[in-house]
Amino acid sequence: MERFELLPLLREGVQVHYEGSIDKQGGNADWDWWLYQEGSEWVIFDVDGPGCIYNFVQHRYPESEEPTFSFYFDGEAEPRFRIRHSEFGHKAPFTAPLADAYMGPDDNGRGPIRVVRSFVPMEYARSCRITSDIRLKGAAKGDGGWGHVIYHSYSTAEGITTFTGHEHLDNLRDTWNRTGEDPKPAVPVQSAVTEQFTLRSGESVVLLEQQGAGSITAVLAEMNTTLPDIAFNAPLNGFPRPELQQIWVRATWDGHEQPDVECPLGAFFGNELGYNRIGLISHGETEQGMLYQYFPMPYWTSARIELINRGEKDIAFARWEICYTTEYNPLYPKGRTGYFRSSAYYPSQAAQGTDSIIGRISGRGHLVAGQVTAFSRSMGQISCEGDVRVHIDGKLTPQVESDGSESWVNYGWGFPTPPEMNPSSAYDGLPDSPWSMVRLCSGDVYPFRQELVFGIESGEYNNQYLRHSGILFYYGVDEQGMTLTDELDIGNKASEGIHHYRTSGSRGYYTLCACYEGDQDDVFITDTGHETEGWSEFVVSIHPNNQGVRLRRKSDQMTGRQKAKVYVDEALVQERSWYVADRNPYQRWLDDEYEIPALYTAGKDHITIRLEYVQAGETRAWNEFNYKVYSLHRQNYTK
Incomplete structure (x- = not known):
């Protein structure tokens, strides 16, 4: 963010994600924001692996009970920051112009509503979790649960230093205070x-x-x-x-x-x-x-x-x-x-x-x-x-x-x-x-x-x-940056045989008819998959000149906090587990992804993937319906 002149450089090992208060049934009830309760706190954001939060927003009526947000980094037992809703824009490190509040109109007595927002970049090397001390829910006056986090995930933690709040952001704040002037360093032109x-x-x-x-x-x-x-x-x-x-x-x-x-x-x-x-x-x-x-x-x-x-x-x-x-x-x-x-x-x-x-x-x-x-x-x-x-x-x-x-x-x-x-x-x-x-x-x-x-x-x-x-x-x-090099269709015996699919701790196969979230939430898809409380393993083809591999899983998000350790050729991927904290019991199909760094894949034309289920929260098994395997690259492969 600080070096605007570097914006044209293409990103390697970076993906953007959203977590927030979307109506799980596809309507307009976008005002409930919580993933699960842990003790006296309501968890609203929970990710594993290196990344960076770039945008935090929450809408709340000033007359409502005021939430306090706690930010936990890298598995800390105690939060690194606590901040009340009314303190955004004033309390370090969430100070203007990188953080502030917008006060909406009265709206015939329903308002005003206060929208707090932060653009403070907060990197983390291992994990991040944000909690609220009250449940963020409801659209009526006295409530107010709208909100979101926009963040990046990184394939590796190389060069990442977890946010402390003492970072020198003066240059960035100075740039944001000079809207209308060139944000890049002065050079001869x-x-x-x-x-x-x-x-x-x-x-x-x-x-x-x-x-x-x-x-x-x-x-x-x-x-x-x-x-x-x-x-x-x-x-x-x-x-x-x-x-x-x-x-x-x-x-x-x-x-x-x-x-x-x-x-x-x-x-x-x-x-x-x-x-x-x-x-x-x-x-x-x-x-x-x-x-x-x-x-x-x-x-x-x-x-x-x-x-x-x-x-x-x-x-x-x-x-x-x-x-x-x-x-x-x-x-x-x-x-x-x-x-x-x-x-x-x-x-x-x-x-x-x-x-x-x-x-x-x-x-x-x-x-x-x-x-x-x-x-x-x-x-x-x-x-x-x-x-x-x-x-x-x-x-x-x-x-x-x-x-x-x-x-x-x-x-x-x-x-x-x-x-x-x-x-x-x-x-x-x-x-x-x-x-x-x-x-x-x-x-x-x-x-x-x-x-x-x-x-x-x-x-x-x-x-x-x-x-x-x-x-x-x-x-x-114009050139694409990844190529589909293999696909495993769970429930298809031929595909399972080709990929040497095997499992331990099986809970059996089941068939699901459901839809995805988004514009296609009226399109119902039927597919058969498998779930295990142990592990599953399969062999997939990749390009030897890969710059890493991306796995895309089609899964059932009936329950949240699905988690698995990922092994590549018997080596545990140290950077992160495969973890999805959110759920949707109504629109149950989910495409989620896991990026394997090139350290584990470079020079190989096939790899053996083992996914070892880890119990977290309400989940009782790891489910899988389909895996697409993409080989990442900077330029198109030559034949």
Whole structure:
């Protein structure tokens, strides 16, 4: 987070995860957040293995009983930190601007509600657990159980020092206090400046044409337009500032056949509506009206940036400035650095009974920002209940999910008080509708090795008419970062024989008909699997040039706290156990993953996996229905 200039570097051994208050039955009751009770504490987050928490959020009525959160690291018996709900933003290490509180509106007597949030990065080498001294539940006044944690898991603990609270975060806090200024270190730059010009309908203009290696450090723009008067009771038929839709930015790196970035002006600068100024540390609009984009954009042979007027009106600009440098070239080795790219722009449209797919990205890389705009049929209509759902690398279980649209940008109670902003997220619009939200993921990037699909519901369960539009920004390359090299189908005798599947302590086979969480929760799948209170073992094929192996298990999450030790060729994987603390007795299918470091797999074309059940909490067995085996790599394997 502190070194914004390193954002383009591709991630190795990193996955993003979500834990929070999602309605287990797929409705809108997203207000119960607890995994299990231990003594007098309610555990709300529990993971094994190295990782880092990047985002902690909890919504609570101030009149409700106040929870105290305890943070345990690396198996400690006593918490390293305790903090009350009202202390976020004031008590170290959870101090502003990296932690604060948002107070929502009164909402006809139901509110106000206090949303506390932390972006303090908290690494741990072995494990982490967060508890509350009261059960977080309910939506009525006096309760309030909404919340989430966004975190990374690491395949190894190499270079990880467990968070103490005494880390020197002054530079990061200083950066977050200077929203609107370039968050990267000052280096010598050159500038391509275009001033006082009019872009006529159907025309385009090249703002930058550069040969050789370098990186864009800033894209700055000033417009000669003002916001027209808005009829507040008029139907919502279009965007209030059409120029933010009709002017498109196109960027092409290294002579690629397809543009790397291509989107409307509003999406490029983080606000498609433009009612008010909003700005993050990455992109937005300053108080003086300057539009800015500070994401580093490396290239190795050429860079071209142009504007296109796709509308019917001529648009006047006061100034465009593109800053670029060669100073960062040593930081960006080709093959381990991603191009700055956008997903295909998702134009304003209403999906019928299914999630709006804002972006679908293929290849390998990591998401760093997303922007979504929504229009309901009339102004002021509540339109915030739809969850964001992100699927990564073909997993049927969402990897990231939010309890409402506004929760993805760390706010609560809808979008009632625009504009709202903090250095990492913001929204603009009119009260409740329309709204345009933007989220920066500078620490909690969303890595993917094959694909990333970003969707959002329309209403509580896709039961509302909403027109969504939006875009994703990411760093990526075309080549995928993992290959499916084997698959074991439990219950299929041929597959079990091929993989030398055997088990001890068997509790037998059983057949389950259930659905996954997310947009496919109305699709029921029947499969046969096995459960054991001892161990299971099987042999799988992998690529000898692997950079590690990822196992994906299809399992039944009827009970939580399923846990197993993992052995590879009789060697215990020391970095973590395979542990899933959450459960869902209603939507029972779960795709969960375990990443084996290359230390155990490099140079081998097959490995023997043994999973040894460990009793934890309510579980009585380890269940398994299918295993997919992926060999990880940085570049495509040659045949």
